[in-house]
Amino acid sequence: MLNKYLNICAGAMGVTAALIGSTILIKGTNEASVKSVLAGSWLLSGGSLLAATRLYQVKVESDIEKILSERRKGIPKACRGCKNFHGIKYQGVMLICGIHPGGVESDTCPDFEKFS
DSSP states (O other): OHHHHHHHHHHHHHHHHHHHHHHHHHHHHHHTOHHHHHHHHHHHHHHHHHHHHHHHHHHHHHHHHHHHHHHHHTSOGGGTTBTTEEEEEETTEEEEESSSTTOOSSSSOTTOOBOO
């Protein structure tokens, strides 16, 4: 979660750098200053790149968390945290585990072994 906020903060700093860079670029263009134009261009492009990559990273991490959350919901309650859980489909048939291929009917499994 902290990584998400750091990426948002870095993205905001990139946007700020891009805004400052565009201001310097415009001012340098008006005054015909090569240094200002170059500095403004670098800040604008660097800030835009930083903002785009960091904010894209936030979106990717959000999508991954959403997919993982949906997959966790698909694990039967009795199998959550069990090292025998397999959970892969083979030709459309889900193999829950080698001991109970179709899963167990109750909320507890007599062969549960905690995954460590």
